Structure formats: structure tokens, C-alpha cells
Ligand SMILES: CSCCC(=O)C(=O)COP(=O)(O)O
């Protein structure tokens with residue numbers, strides 16, 4: 127695929143994911159950011175402050191894995207450093223998606239030490255999980271407006287737990303990824319369903 131067409135195809139996939147997430151209330155009020163790998167050096171990422179349910183071609187720009195800007199007239203997501211760390215540490219990652227749903231936001235505040243998901247069949251939609259009996263501990267990082275510093279904390283954690291399929295930021299939202307936009311989107315759906323179940327379980331068992 128030629129380079130321009132590759133950008134257009136990935137932008138289309140990310141814009142469709144944005145509409146899907148917005149319809150479900152997972153990216154309110156311009157929240158969230160999305161990216162897809164273009165090659166070994168560059169990723170396509172959402173521009174900062176755009177409404178993620180209404181992304182068009184202007185809503186994206188190209189950044190280097192070294193943080194170099196390839197589209198100097200547009201400002202990349204404020205959370206670009208979190209995306210880049212993931213692409214740099216794992217060549218197989220093709221897309222990174224970040225959402226701000228109500229269940230992810232509330233659960234991350236209720237369980238700042240990590241959210242344990244156990245006993246749910248949908249866990250099997252996540253990489254490396256083969257049974258509902260699996261126990262998945264989703265890490266929760268304290269929120270930080272210094273994103274490069276937050277990215278360093280995430281990077282250190284993933285160094286010790288490389289199989290982690292996603293993480294939460296406290297009172298903020300979910301990051302997950304996949305080999306393709308489609309796979310990353312499926313992981314968002316699985317996590318969001320699991321967080322909604324977990325929140326409901328806690329509400330009903332009070
Ligand atoms: C309006 S939500 C606050 C910023 C944020 O957390 C987010 O995900 C969107 O930031 P971006 O710079 O990527 O638009």
C-alpha cells in the first residue's frame with residue numbers, strides 16, 4: 127500500500143472507532159485519543175482537542191517514534207508519549223486506543239491499587255486469556271499532568287509485566303492496544319464490558 131493511501135486507510139479505521147466509542151459514551155467532550163502504526167518509524171495519531179466522535183482527515187497527524195513531528199502545523203494528542211512508549215517497546219503493536227468511559231473512570235478511583243477481573247467469560251477476548259477462571263489484574267496508575275513522567279512509570283511497570291493487555295489511569299481512563307485497529311477496538315469493547323460488569327457487581331453486593 128502506498129504511503130498516502132496507508133494514512134487514509136488507518137485514519138478511516140480510527141475515525142470509525144471514534145464514532146463507535148462516542149455513541150457508547152466512552153469518549154465524551156473531546157476525551158480519548160487514538161493512534162495506528164504506519165511503519166517502523168512513524169505513527170498516525172489524533173490531533174489534540176478534537177472531538178473523537180467527529181474525526182475527519184484534519185483530525186490526524188503523523189509523529190515519529192522518537193517524537194519528531196511530520197505534520198508541523200497540527201498539535202498531536204497531549205498524551206502522545208503514552209502511545210509512543212507502547213510502539214517503541216513492542217514491534218507487534220499496530221494500534222493504541224484510549225477511552226474515558228464512566229465505568230473505567232469510577233472503577234479506577236475505587237481501586238487505585240489495581241482492578242481485578244475474574245470469573246467473566248468475556249475475559250477470553252483479551253490476549254493470553256483462555257478461561258473465565260483467569261484472574262486479570264489491570265494496573266491503575268495515579269493520574270499526572272506530566273505525561274512523559276507518567277509514561278516512564280508505565281514503561282517501568284510493563285518491563286516487569288510484559289503480557290499486560292491494558293492499563294487504567296486513576297480518574298481518567300483506559301489504554302489498550304492490538305496488532306491492528308480492529309483488534310485494539312475489540313480489546314476496548316471487552317475491557318469496557320468487563321468494567322461495566324464489575325461496577326454493577328460492586329453496586330449490587332453492597
Ligand atoms: C477533555 S479530556 C482531557 C484530555 C484527555 O485526557 C484526553 O484524552 C484528550 O486529550 P487530547 O490532547 O488527545 O485531545
Ligand SMILES: [Zn+2]
Nearest residue numbers: 158224298299
Ligand atoms: Zn485521556
